[in-house]
Amino acid sequence: MWAKEVEDFLTSLAVDKKVASSTQNQALNALVFLYREVLKQPFEYQVDAIRSTKPKKIPVVLSRHEVKSVLAQLKDTH
Structure with missing residues (x-):
């Protein structure tokens, strides 16, 4: 593989397939190992x-009203 092909492959992982950065790093490390x-x-x-x-x-985040509603449903102190 040439540098352009490696760059295109890693870029397509990020842009087209929207993989996580760890997946993209693993692909690069696999090429280095190869x-x-x-x-x-x-x-x-x-x-x-x-x-x-x-x-x-x-x-x-809960609104103040939502927090009051949740707290109002509690029966015991713990």
Whole structure:
């Protein structure tokens, strides 16, 4: 594989398949292993693929009214 093919593959994992960053890293490490251990060649490519990012999670918060409703349903102190 050439550097462009490696970059395209890793980029497609992030953009098209929307894999987690750990999955993308594992794919890169598998390619490095293939070259080093199986093909006995150094992996000399500079990979500038688009990296996967963690999705931003918005916290779920109860309103004051919802908290009062939940607390009103409690019967014991514990």
